[in-house]
Amino acid sequence: MRVKFKPGAIDYLKSLAFHTHVDDFALSKIKDINKPLVLEIGVGKGDYLLEMASNYPEHFFIGIELNASVLSVAAQKLADANLNNVLILTGDVKYLLPKLSALSLNYIILNHSDPWPKKRHEKRRLTYSTLVNEYYKLLEEGGTLIFKTDNDDFADYSYITLSSVPFKELIFIKDYKGDYDFDAKTEYERKFLNKGVKIKMIIGKK
Template sequence: MRQRNKPWADDFLMEHQEIVIAEPKENKGKWKKIFGNTNPIHLEIGTGKGQFIVGMADQYPGINFIGIEMAKSIIVDAAQKVIGSEQQNVLLVNENANDLEEFFAENEVSTIYLNFSDPWPKNRHEKRRLSYYTFLAQYQNVLSGNGELIMKTDNRSLFEYSLVSFSTYGLQLEEVSLDLHQLNDATNVMTEYEEKFSNKGQPIYRCTAKF
C-alpha cells in the first residue's frame, strides 16, 4: 500500500531523537544502557503505525520494546503514539531490517515479533520475505539462547511458507494457530492490520518458534 508523503517527517524525527534513535549502529550492545535498566528487550520488525508495540509496552512495563520501521511516513505515526502514551519502555528505529546485526549484538534480544509482514508473493521476491533463511540467520544471532520468534499474519501462503522455512532451518515450533482469535487469548495485542482483517472475519495465523 502506497503511503502518503509527509513533508514534515524529517523535522519531526529530528525533534524526537529520544524516541526514534538516529544512529542505532552506535547503540549495538548498549540498548539496556539506553533504556536505563536491565529488562529484557523485545524487537518488532515492521512496527507500522505503532499500535502493537505501544499496547505491548503498556501491558508489559518490565520489558523494553524496540520497533523497526523503514518508512518515515509510517514511523512518525508510531512515534506520535509513543509520545501520547508516555511510555518509557519503547524506542523506535527508522532503518531496514536487512541490517539487523549492525544494530544488535549477539544474544541482546529476548523476543522478535514479525507482525503482518509483506508476503512478497512472487517467487523472484522470496529473499525479501522476513522468514527467509538469511533473515532467520540474523534473528538467531541477535536472540538470546532461549529467545522466541513470534509471527502473526493474515496471509495463509506466507504462513505456510514460513512454517516450512522455520522447520527447514531447524527451529522448534512451540505454537501454531490457524485461527488466533478463536483462542480468546487475553494477552494478545492487535496490530492495526489485525484489527482490520479480523473485523472482516478473516482468520489470523500465529506461530511461536525457538532456535
C-alpha cells in the same frame, strides 16, 4: 501500509529522544537497559508497540520501520503515552540485525509483514531463510519468535523457513483467536478480522 508521504516526518522523528535512524544506531544507545528486549520488525502505525510497551513496562521494546511517514504516526502515539521503555528506528531491519549481534533478545515479533508473493521477490520476505537464521542467533535461550499473517501462502512459506532452524518448539496456529498471553492486535490485524479473515500465527521457542 497506506500513509501519504509526510514532508515533516523525518524532522519530527529526529526531534524525538526515543528515535534514531538505523545508520546512527549503536549499542551504546541501549547499553544501560537492564530489561528483557523485544524487537518488533515493521512497526507500521504503532498500535502493537503502544499497547505492549504500556502493558509490559518490565520489557524494553525496539521497533523498526522502513517508512518514516508511517513511523511518524506511531511515534506520535508513543510520545503522547510518554513511555520510557521504547526505542524506534527508521530503516531496514537487515542493517539493524548485525548491529545487535552482541545482544540476546527475549522476543522477535513479525506482525503482518508484507508477503511479497512473487518468487522473484522472495528475498524481501521478512521470513526469508537468511533473516530467519539471524533471528535465531539473536534470540536468547528460551526466547520466542512470533509471526502473524492473514496470508495462507506466506504462513506456509514462513513455517518452512522457520523449521530450518532448531527451535525447541514451533507451533503453527491456523485460526488464531487472539488469546496468546504476550500479544496485542495491530492495525492490519483489526482490518483482517473485520473482514472475517483468519489470522495465522507461528510461535518459535528457542
